[in-house]
Amino acid sequence: MHNAPYGDTAHFGIPGGIHMLHRRRLAMLAAVPLLVGSALTACSGNDDAAAKKAPAGDPVAKFVRTAPGMAAPSAAELGPHEDEATGLTITPGVETLTVTGAKKSAAVALENSDGQVILTLLADDEGQAHFAYIPDKPLTVQSGEGDLPTIDGDVLFPGIYRVRFGGKTSADVRVLGVDEVAGDDFYAKQKLGDGFGYVTMRDGVTLSVDVSLPGPIEDGPYPTVVEYSGYSPSKPDEPQPGSMIAGLLGFATVGVNMRGTGCSGGVFEVFNPAQQADGYDAIEAIAAQSWVKGNKVGMVGLSYAGIAQLYVASTRPPHLAAIAPQSVIDDPWREQWPGGVYNGGFTKQWLEERTRQAEAGGQSWDGERIAKGDKTCGANQLIRSQNLDFGKFGKALVNFPPSAAARFLQLLVPRIEVPTFLTGGYQDEQTGGRFPYLFNKFDPDTFHRFKLYNGHHPDGYSPMLITDWYEFLSFYVAGEIPNIADGIRQASGSVFEENFGIDQNFGENRFADHLPDDFEGAKAAYDAESPVQVLVESGADTNPVGTTGERVRWDFDQYPPKDAKKTTWYFDDDRLLSDAAPSGEGADSFEYEPDSGRLATTSASSTDFQYSQTKLPIHYEQAPEGNLVAYATPELTNDLVLAGPGYLDMWVKPGADDGAVQVDLTEVRPDGEETYVQSGWLALQHAGEYAELTDEYQVEYTFIQRDREVLKPDEWVHRRVPIMGVTHIFRKGSRLRVSVQSPGRSRPLWSFVNPEAPADTQVTIGRGGEHATSLVMPKVDGLEIPEGLPACNTLRGQPCRDYIEVSNTPAGE
Structure with a gap:
C-alpha cells in the first residue's frame, strides 16, 4: 500500500513508521546500566463518579455489559462446550458464539432463550460458523464470505442461547457480556516465561504473546508494561516501539496480539467488546506472573495500541496500574465518517489492511512460525475465514448504529479508574483531532496528564514527549523515581536523529534531587504539575x-x-468577520464540488511524517473562487490565542436534498502567507445533536437514522458544524480567517466521498438578520507568547501557502 496505515511492523512500529533501531545500537543501549528505585504506586477511581458522567437513559447508546438477571458465570459456563446432542463444539464468548465440527454448507441455527431461531448460518469449508451480528428478522446466510447478513440488526447480546443442528438442539450455552469475567484462579494458574507463548481468554481462545524481561526471571520482579494491538506486538525479537523504548529503560514488556491476528486464535473485529474483554483477561493473566513487580502492569502504545488501552482500561482490570495512550481516536465510526462524511482515504486503507492482515498467514511471521512447527499458531488460523471485510462493513454503516456505543470512547472513558497519560496532535494526519473531546469525560478524581501539540501522528515518541512518558511510567507503573542513566541519554541522540531528524537526547532527570529514596516527595512534585500541558x-x-x-x-x-472566554465572530459583508451580527439579511453562495474530497493533498506516505515539516510534499491549495466563501477579521491589534474545540453556528440553504460542508480555520499572516489551523465537517442531513455530550464548546451529533432528514434545496436549515480542538496563536497584524467549502483539500492522507448533488448546485450561507452565521471558539488571555512569527511551513501539521483573496458571491447572483 502507498500509505502504511496506523503502523507498519517493517518499521519501528510507530503508526506512520519509525525505522527499526539497528540491533547493535539496541545491544549498546541495553548494556548501559539502569538505576532502579522504590515501591510500586497505583491509584484507583470511584464507581459513583464514573456513573455520574455516563449518559443515563441515553436513547442513542445501547449498552448491555452483563446478561440481565444472571449471576457471575461459573467455570463450567466458560470456554468451548462439546455438545452431546449435536456433536458440535460450541464456544460462547463475549457477544459472540462460534460453532465448529459441522460439515461444509450444513445449516447451523441459533435460537434464543424463547426457542426462536434468530439466524441460520451455512457452515464454511471448515465446518465453522460464527455468530456476532443478528438481523432484525430471521435469515439464512452463507458464513465465511466476509459480509454481514444485513446492516439492519444488532449485536449478539449476552444471555442464554441454543444451537440447532441436524434436527437436534444443543444444551443451553451462555453468551457473555464484557463485564462477566472469569474467577481469579483462571488467571493465576496461567504461566508465562521469557519469550514467545500463549495466554488463554475466558472463552478458551489463545492469544500469542512475546515476553521480554530485562534480566533473568530469578532476578525479578520487574516493572512491566503491555502493548496490545492487531499489528505484530507478539512477533519474536521485533518489539513494537512503546515496548522497545520501555525495555531499554528497564521495564519488562509483553506484546499481545489481538484475537484473529498474528498467531492468536478467534475471529478478528475492530475494537469490539470481545477484544476489550480479551484485554482484561490478558492484563489479569500477565499481572499474576511471579516476575511482575507488585503484580500490577501498565500499558503502552501509540495509535492502534494507544486506542486499545482506553478500551481495556474501561473494563477495569483490577491489576492494571496505569495507561499511556498516544495518538488516539474517540470513536471508530466517527473516524470513518468524520461529521458523517465517509473518509475514503487513510481510514478506508487502514481497515482494508486490517482485513488483509487478519487473513490466515496475513502477517507473514505467523506463517514462518507454523512452518517451524507451531501447531497452536496453525490451529488458530482456521477460524480466520469467518472474519468480516471491515472496509465494506464500515462503509455500509452510513448511520451510527446504537449498539456501536459499546465502542464510543466518549461513553467509555468515564469508567476508567487508573492514572492516564494521553498525548495527541491536533492535526494528526491519520487519526485526526477529536481526542480532546475525551478529556472532560475522564473521572476527575483519577490522576490524568494530557499533553497537546500541533503536529503529526508519530510525534508522541519524539524527544519532545518521550521523557515525560517515561516519568509517568516510572511513577505509576514502576513505583520508582525517574532516572535515565547517562549512557542511555547520550546514546539516544543518534536514535532520535535517525527517526525524527533531530539530534536531541532524552531530557534531564528532573527529580534527581529526590534520589535515591524520596519517592513520595518526587511523586508529589510530579502530581502537582498541571493536568493539561500544551506544547x-x-x-x-x-x-x-x-x-x-x-x-x-x-x-x-x-x-x-x-x-x-467564549468568543463569537459573525459573517458579514465584504468578506469580514465582525464582532456583532449584521442586522440586515444577507447571504453568500458557492458551487458545491462533490469530487473535491478525492483530490490528493500529498504525495508523501505515512512513513514520512515523523521528519521535518519543511520536507513534506503537502499540496495545500485553496478551492477555486466560486467554490468557497471566506471571511476574515480585520488585522488583529493584539495577539489572539484560541484553545479548544468550537463550532460554526451556520444557516445554510443546501441547494440539493443532500450535501456536506467543510469549515477551515486559517491564519492570514502579515507577510502574505496563510497557515492552516484546523477543520470541521458535517453532512447536512444529520440534524440531531447529542444532548448528553454537547456542551459550551463541543457540538456532538447522534448520527443515528431517526435524526437524519432529507433536505429541501431552497429552505434554510440551521446546523452547528463542530470544529476539532486546536491551540493556535494568531499574531498581532494577522487575521483569523474562516472558509466554508465542500469537504477536501485540507488534510493530508484523508479524502472524502462527498454526497452526490446535481451539477451546478449552489450552497448558500446566511450572514445577517435571522440567518446570521457565526464562529464560536474559546479565547484565552494572559499567556506567554513567544516572540516572532514562525517561518512559513515550520509549524508541524500546519502547512502554509500564499494567501489568495476571494470575492464571495452574493446569493442569487
Whole structure:
C-alpha cells in the first residue's frame, strides 16, 4: 500500500513508521546500566463518579455489559462446550458464539432463550460458523464470505442461547457480556516465561504473546508494561516501539496480539467488546506472573495500541496500574465518517489492511512460525475465514448504529479508574483531532496528564514527549523515581536523529534531587504539575526547523481552560468577520464540488511524517473562487490565542436534498502567507445533536437514522458544524480567517466521498438578520507568547501557502 496505515511492523512500529533501531545500537543501549528505585504506586477511581458522567437513559447508546438477571458465570459456563446432542463444539464468548465440527454448507441455527431461531448460518469449508451480528428478522446466510447478513440488526447480546443442528438442539450455552469475567484462579494458574507463548481468554481462545524481561526471571520482579494491538506486538525479537523504548529503560514488556491476528486464535473485529474483554483477561493473566513487580502492569502504545488501552482500561482490570495512550481516536465510526462524511482515504486503507492482515498467514511471521512447527499458531488460523471485510462493513454503516456505543470512547472513558497519560496532535494526519473531546469525560478524581501539540501522528515518541512518558511510567507503573542513566541519554541522540531528524537526547532527570529514596516527595512534585500541558508551536525553533519541539509550554487546569472566554465572530459583508451580527439579511453562495474530497493533498506516505515539516510534499491549495466563501477579521491589534474545540453556528440553504460542508480555520499572516489551523465537517442531513455530550464548546451529533432528514434545496436549515480542538496563536497584524467549502483539500492522507448533488448546485450561507452565521471558539488571555512569527511551513501539521483573496458571491447572483 502507498500509505502504511496506523503502523507498519517493517518499521519501528510507530503508526506512520519509525525505522527499526539497528540491533547493535539496541545491544549498546541495553548494556548501559539502569538505576532502579522504590515501591510500586497505583491509584484507583470511584464507581459513583464514573456513573455520574455516563449518559443515563441515553436513547442513542445501547449498552448491555452483563446478561440481565444472571449471576457471575461459573467455570463450567466458560470456554468451548462439546455438545452431546449435536456433536458440535460450541464456544460462547463475549457477544459472540462460534460453532465448529459441522460439515461444509450444513445449516447451523441459533435460537434464543424463547426457542426462536434468530439466524441460520451455512457452515464454511471448515465446518465453522460464527455468530456476532443478528438481523432484525430471521435469515439464512452463507458464513465465511466476509459480509454481514444485513446492516439492519444488532449485536449478539449476552444471555442464554441454543444451537440447532441436524434436527437436534444443543444444551443451553451462555453468551457473555464484557463485564462477566472469569474467577481469579483462571488467571493465576496461567504461566508465562521469557519469550514467545500463549495466554488463554475466558472463552478458551489463545492469544500469542512475546515476553521480554530485562534480566533473568530469578532476578525479578520487574516493572512491566503491555502493548496490545492487531499489528505484530507478539512477533519474536521485533518489539513494537512503546515496548522497545520501555525495555531499554528497564521495564519488562509483553506484546499481545489481538484475537484473529498474528498467531492468536478467534475471529478478528475492530475494537469490539470481545477484544476489550480479551484485554482484561490478558492484563489479569500477565499481572499474576511471579516476575511482575507488585503484580500490577501498565500499558503502552501509540495509535492502534494507544486506542486499545482506553478500551481495556474501561473494563477495569483490577491489576492494571496505569495507561499511556498516544495518538488516539474517540470513536471508530466517527473516524470513518468524520461529521458523517465517509473518509475514503487513510481510514478506508487502514481497515482494508486490517482485513488483509487478519487473513490466515496475513502477517507473514505467523506463517514462518507454523512452518517451524507451531501447531497452536496453525490451529488458530482456521477460524480466520469467518472474519468480516471491515472496509465494506464500515462503509455500509452510513448511520451510527446504537449498539456501536459499546465502542464510543466518549461513553467509555468515564469508567476508567487508573492514572492516564494521553498525548495527541491536533492535526494528526491519520487519526485526526477529536481526542480532546475525551478529556472532560475522564473521572476527575483519577490522576490524568494530557499533553497537546500541533503536529503529526508519530510525534508522541519524539524527544519532545518521550521523557515525560517515561516519568509517568516510572511513577505509576514502576513505583520508582525517574532516572535515565547517562549512557542511555547520550546514546539516544543518534536514535532520535535517525527517526525524527533531530539530534536531541532524552531530557534531564528532573527529580534527581529526590534520589535515591524520596519517592513520595518526587511523586508529589510530579502530581502537582498541571493536568493539561500544551506544547506551543512545535517545529518553529528547532534545529533543523520543522522537527519536534515546542517554543513554550502552557499549563491549563482543563481543556479548554476554565478562564477561556467564549468568543463569537459573525459573517458579514465584504468578506469580514465582525464582532456583532449584521442586522440586515444577507447571504453568500458557492458551487458545491462533490469530487473535491478525492483530490490528493500529498504525495508523501505515512512513513514520512515523523521528519521535518519543511520536507513534506503537502499540496495545500485553496478551492477555486466560486467554490468557497471566506471571511476574515480585520488585522488583529493584539495577539489572539484560541484553545479548544468550537463550532460554526451556520444557516445554510443546501441547494440539493443532500450535501456536506467543510469549515477551515486559517491564519492570514502579515507577510502574505496563510497557515492552516484546523477543520470541521458535517453532512447536512444529520440534524440531531447529542444532548448528553454537547456542551459550551463541543457540538456532538447522534448520527443515528431517526435524526437524519432529507433536505429541501431552497429552505434554510440551521446546523452547528463542530470544529476539532486546536491551540493556535494568531499574531498581532494577522487575521483569523474562516472558509466554508465542500469537504477536501485540507488534510493530508484523508479524502472524502462527498454526497452526490446535481451539477451546478449552489450552497448558500446566511450572514445577517435571522440567518446570521457565526464562529464560536474559546479565547484565552494572559499567556506567554513567544516572540516572532514562525517561518512559513515550520509549524508541524500546519502547512502554509500564499494567501489568495476571494470575492464571495452574493446569493442569487
